[in-house]
Amino acid sequence: MTVAAPTVGTVDRFTRHLHRLTGPGLALDAGELAALDRADAFPADACRALDEAGLPRHYVPTEHGGALDDFGVVMRLLRAVSRIDLTVAAAHGKTYLGAVSTWLAGAEEPARRLARRITDGEVVSCALTERHHGSDLLAGEVVARPAADGGWLLDGEKWLINNATRAGLVTVLARTDDAGGPRGFSLFLVDKARLAPGTYTCPPKVPTYGIRGADISGIALHGARVPADALIGRPGQGVEIIVKALHITRTCCAAMSLGAGDHALALAADFAAGHPADDGTPLARRPHVRRELGEATAGLLLAEATGLVAVRALHSLTGEMSVLSAVAKAYVPAQIDALIARLLHLLGPHGLLGPGDPHGQFAKAERDHRIIGIFDGSSLVNRSALIEQFPRLARGYRKGRVDAAGLAEATSPHIRPRPFAPAALSLLSTTGNSLLAGLPDAVAELRERARHRGDLAAPAALATRLLDATGRLHEAMAAVRFPPRAVPAEAFDLAERYELCCAAACALHLWLRGGPADGDVTWLRGCLVKALTDLGEPVEDDEAAVLDDLAGLLLDRPSGSFVSLLDRLESPS
C-alpha cells in the first residue's frame, strides 16, 4: 500500500487550472456563467475547457487507456468543477454515466472503441427515463426488436435526458422481451452518426428550474437500426447492468453535491463576514449566525465523510454498494439541500438572495443543486432500496458481520485503494453494512483512546449515544413488516435515520483511521453533535457549542479556499 501522492498532485493541478480560468472573460468567469444561465444557454466554452484540461480521461478506466483507477480522484475533480458551476459539472460528468455500462459489461473491443471516442472529446449520454414512467424503469416502453439482417430496431422515446441532443453516443435501455420484467430489458450504445436519416429525432431542450443551460432533452427512435455490436452485455442483462452502474454513479453524485455545498457555504460565510447588521458589526459576529454557520459546516463535513467513504467503498466494500450507494445518494444531496435552505432562510432577508450576491451565485446554487436529489434516482427511490434490505441489514448488524479489511481501507483516505472489481458489485449486499456493523468496535476504540487523552471524553460520550441510537434503530428496522408495494411511510423515517447513523459512523471511522492519533477532534465532535441533533437525540447546550468552533474553521479559512476533511486527513504527517 502506497501513499497516494500522485492523486493529490492530479487534483491540485486541476483545481489550480480551473481557478485560473475563473478570471474575467475566461471560460469559467462567474459573470459569464451567470449570463448563460439567465439565457438558458449551454456553457459550451466551459465544457470545452474541461475537455482541454483532460477531464474526460478520468471517465475511462486505466485498463482501457484512460486515467480512472481511483474513484476518489474523479470525485474530487468533479467536486472542484461543481464548486464553480453545477451546470457545467452535470453536463460534463454525464459522459461517465453514459459510458459506465460499457465498462461494466466488460467486453474489451467495445470498451476500447468507446474509450477512444471519449478521450477525443465525444459526449456520451445515458437514456433511461421516459415521459410517463420516471424512475420506474421496468415500466419502460422503448422497445428493441431483432432486425432481419442482424442488429436491432429501436422504437420509442426517452425523455428528460441530460445531453441527449449534444451527445454523439447514447446508452439506451430498451425492452427486448414483451413480458418485460428484470430480465426483459437490454442496453444499447447508440451511435447517432450511424443511424439512418430520419430514424431518430431529439425533442427540444426542456427549460428547467436550475442548471438552466444544461441540455435536458430526449431522443425519439423511429425504427432506428443499430448494429449487433451496439448491444451492451447480453440480451436481458440491461436492468442488472444499469442497477450496478447506478451503484457507481449514485455514489459519485456526492461529488456534485459537495461542490455545490462548498460553494454555497463559502458564499454565505463571506457574505456574513462582510455584511454589517443594523448595529454596524458584521452579521457573522452574531451568536445565532455563527451557530448556524457552524452547523452548516458540520453538515457539510458529515456529507463529505459519507461521500468520501462511499466512494472508497466502491473499491474495497464493492459488494455492499447496494446499501452504501443508496445511503450516499439519499443522504448527501438532502443534507446539502437542507444546508442551503437554512442559510438562505437566515441570510436571504439580509441580501444574500439579492444585492449581497452580485452574480446571483447563491441563488443559482440553490436552484441548481435541487436536481442532484432528483436525477439518477431520487431520495425516495434510494430510501426504498434501503428499506427492501432492512431485514438483511438488521441481521448483519446483530451478528456483527464486518468486512474488516474492506472497512479499514475504505476509511483510510491516504492509502491507495485496491483496483475496482466490477464483478464484485451485487444487487443486494450479502454482508450487510460494515460501516455500521463496525461501529461498536470503533466506539470502543475511541473510548479506549479517551482513557489516555482527556479531550476525547466528550466525543466518546457522543459516540456512545450514537451507538445506542444505532442499536435502537436496527431493532425498529427488524420490526418493519409490510406487504409488497405497501411500504409504510414510517419506514422512510427509519431509512433517514439509518443514513444519519451511517454518516456519523463514516466520520468516526475516518477520524480513527484517517488522521494522526493526536489529531484535532473538533470536527468529529461537530459531526457527532450534528448527527445526533438530526437524529432527534438529546444534545446538551455545552456540547452544541463545538459548532461555534467549526464556524471558526469556516470564517478563518484562507480566502478562496474551502473547509474540507481532506485537509485534516491528508496533511503531511
Place this chain on the structure above:
Amino acid sequence: MNTLTAVEALEQRLGDPFDPANPHGFDALLAAAEAHRPQDPEPWRVPSGAPEPVLHALRAVCRRSPTLAGTPGTGAADEALAVGACAGALDSALRITLRHLRGRRLYGAAAADLPVLRSVLSGAFADLLLCDALTTLAVRGTDALPDRPDATAHAVTAFVPRVLQGALDRLSVVMGSRFYIREGDHASFQRLLHETQRALFGAGRRTPERDPAAPFPLDALLAAPAVTGLYDPALLAAAPGRALNGRARRTPQPTGSAHERLYADLVDRHEANLALDLTRRPLPDRP
C-alpha cells in the same frame, strides 16, 4: 360574511387558475414570467379594508402568484399579512401535487396510493393549517399568550416562513422531475416555489431581530383558546413544521388517524373546490 364577499369577488375576477384559457391562470402567468412580461396590476389589486379580509384577498393572489401580492409595508401587521398570504401558494402547490400523483402510475399502482407520498401531502396540509392558525391570530391582533406578548410576532416573522417553505420543499421532492421543469401540466409548481421563496426570504424582508430558530412557546400558543376554537388541536399537533421550533431538524410526517383524517379532508376539499385554510371558502377551480 364580509370576509368572504371581498375575497370571493377577487377569486371570481381572477378565475380558475388551472384553466389554460384564463388570462390570469397558471399557464398565462408562466408564459408571462418566462417572457419577463410584467402583469397589468389592476385585476390583482387587493381592496383595502380590515386586516382579515385583506389577508384572504392577498392569499387569493398568492394562490396564483406571490410576486403579484405586492410589497407590503414593514410594520408588524404588514408582516403578518405578507407571510400569511403565502399560505395561498402552498394551497396551490398541494393541489398541483395531488393532481400530479393522481395522474401518474409508479411500480404498478397510482402514485397517490403510495403511503409515503400520501403522508407528505397530509403533512404539508397540516403545515398549512398551522401557518393559517398562527397568521390569523397575528392578523386579528389576538393576544393569545398575554405573558409572552412577543410570541405571536416571533411565530409570524421567524417560524411560519420556514414552515411554509419547508412544506413546499418536501412537496417538490414528491413532484420529482416534474417539479424541476418549466413546461407541461405542472410547470407552475416551480414558479410558485420560487416566488414564495423570494417573497419570504428575499432582500428587503424584515430581518428577525433575534435568532429566527430560537424556540418560542409554540405549544402554549396552539393550546390557547383562540386557536383551539379554530382547529382540531390533534391535526395541528401532526404538522411536521412544528419540528422547526427548536433544535430538531428532521420533520416527521403525520401518522395514524391524524394522517388519515388530514388526507381525507385534503381530498374532500380538493374535489369540492374549497380553500385549504380555515375559511374553507369556495374556489373557482374546476378539478
